[in-house]
Amino acid sequence: MEYKKAINDQYGQSDLGIKILAALQSEGIDTTKLIKETLAPIEGLHLRGRSSTIELAQEVGFEF
Numbered sequence: 485m486e487y488k489k490a491i492n493d494q495y496g497q498s499d500l501g502i503k504i505l506a507a508l509q510s511e512g513i514d515t516t517k518l519i520k521e522t523l524a525p526i527e528g529l530h531l532r533g534r535s536s537t538i539e540l541a542q543e544v545g546f547e548f
Contacts, residue, residue, distance in 0.1 A: 501544040515546065 508515050
C-alpha cells in the first residue's frame with residue numbers, strides 16, 4: 485500500500501510539469517532549446533513514451 489501512495493503522491497501533483505522544468509533549469513539546462521535531448525533518455529520510463537513527453541512539454545508552454 486505504501487507503494488501506491490508514493491506513486492499517487494509523486495504523479496498526482498497538479499504542477500508536476502512546472503516542477504520538472506524548474507528542476508531542469510536549476511541544473512543549468514536551457515529548456516527552450518535542449519529539452520528534447522535532455523528528456524530523451526527517460527521518455528521510455530512511462531507508458532506513452534515520447535508522445536506523452538511532448539504533450540507535457542506543450543502543456544507548460546514549450547513548442548516543438
